[in-house]
Amino acid sequence: MGSGTVDAVLADIVEYWWVYAAMPVMAAVIGYLTKLLAVRMLFEPLEYRGIRPFLGWQGMIPARAGKMAAIAYDTMTSGLIDLQELMSRIDPDELVDELAGPLDEAVEDLARELLSEYQPGLWDSLPEPARALLVRRVQAEAPKVVKQLAMEVTSDVHAVVDVRHMVVSNLVRDKELLNRLIRDVAEPELRFIVRSGIYFGAAIGVIQAVAWGLTKSPLVMPIFGFVTGWVTDYLALNMLFLPREEKRFLGIRLHGKFQRRRAEVGVRYGDLIAKEILTPRNLFEGMLSGPKSDKLVAIVQREVRRTIDEQAGIAKPLVILAVGGRRFQELKQDATARVLRTAPETARSMFAYTEQALDIRNTIAERMKVLTSGQFEQIIRPAFKEDEKTAVMVGAVLGGVIGEMQALVLIYLPMALGILAV
Structure with missing residues (x-):
């Protein structure tokens, strides 16, 4: 570059300083x-807006809700938690103690309803002390039934609840929760991505100003806008995770933004999983209504029938005679159905104990500390990796469009007004 060229560029900068100053901005x-x-665009909108298939948009994560939810489940269970091991922490005796009051109330209502419906004459003829004695006998047996159920469920939880189906279906149904699983955990990193656009963009803008001074080509604006969108997206995304291990270069600390926050991420992630995904309520509802609910129904039915038969005792033939064999079987089926129907309300009292016993939040936080850097990265990396190329390309195209608008404001319009010469 000759001295004449340098002088010409410097003179142009002095004359049109506002153009050059505006470029980095x-x-x-x-x-x-x-x-x-x-x-x-990662998170919004939750549902597709526009005209399919091309004239519209859905957030990248909600659009792939099923796949992202499956990845989230695999991430949870591959190195952070073993649900069977967690369930073994539940003490059936303590669980029964937590259910004592609500269980007695539920059993009393159930006994009175069934007996008054299936043998109204006999029930109405009994004095209240006799009725109360009969109810107390059933109440005394109920904790044994609940303990047996708890022992069977905790010994093989996957036999009665499809946890993967439960987690994935809940996250697909609640796309906002799926978003939060990424957004809440990676909130500082998302802010960094947005802020980084300012710093990287300004730096590229300086190079853009030099290129404009040398070429005076209007194409500089859209080309550098495209490059700005592309490079800043690419750099920002990679700076979240790389380098995986801390390094020093000329005294500068180099470490992926997300990698630095392992302890904080463990607490946030564990809290979200414990409070909104693998909750006792969700697990219980999964047992009652999930793909494997028939297993739990069979266990409950077996225990209810056994209890009714035991309570009938030596009088069972007389009971069958009085009620009828078919009605006696119907009574046991009806009892099972009512137990299952009232179970969610009765079980509410045990949720606090179960959450404390499982201790998912602290378990995840502790196990997060011993993950390898690569394993830790997978907590949120799939959310970005799945559509990383799309996001970078969209950023580049938008950058090019905005760059063309930049050329319109800084070059074409001033030229039309006669205040800029090219």
Whole structure:
């Protein structure tokens, strides 16, 4: 580059300083807007908006809710928690103690309803002390039944609840919760992505100003807008995770933004899983209504029938004679159905104990500490990796469009007004 060229560029900078000064500023704006939009496009909108298949958009994570939910489950269970091991922490005796009051109340209501319905004459003829004695006999047996159920469930939880189906179906149904599983955990990293667009964009804007001074080509604006969107997206995404291990270069600490926050991520992630995904309520509902619910129904039915038969005792033939064999079987089936129907309300009292016993939050936080860097990265990396190329390309195209608008504002419009010569 000759001295004449340098002098000409310097003279142009002095004359049109506002054009050169605006380039880094507008490049920073381009970087910020493309990053902000890229982050928003990950999560919003929850449902497809527009005209399918091309004139519309759905957030990248909600659009792949099934796959992302399956990845989330695999991440949870591959190195963080073993649900069977967690369930072994539940003490059936303590569980029964937590259910004592609600269980007695539920059993009393059940006994009175069934007996008054299936043998109204006999029940109505009994004095209240006799009725109460009969109810107390059933109540005394109920804790044994509940303990037996608890022992069978905790010994092989996967036999009665399809945990993967439960987690995936809940996350697919509640896409906002799926978003939060990524967004809440990676909130600082998402803010970094957006802010980084300003810094990277401004730096590229300086190079853009030099290129404009040398070429005076209007194509510089859209080309550098495209490059700004592409490079800033690529750098920001990779700086979240790389380098995986801390390194020093010229005294500067180099470590992936997400990798640095392992302890904090463990607490946030564990809290979200414990409070909203693998909750006692969700597990219980999964047992009652999931694909394997027939297993639990069979266990409950077996225990209810056994209890009724035992309570009938030596009088069972007389009971069958009085009620009828078919009605006696119907009574046992009806009892099972009512037990299952009232179970969610009765079980509420044990949820606090179960959550404390499982201790999912602290378990995840502790096990997060011993993951390898690669395993830890997988907590949120799939959310970005799945559509990383799409996000980078969208950022580049948007950068090019905004760059063309930049050229319109800084070059074409001033030229039309006669205040800029090219």
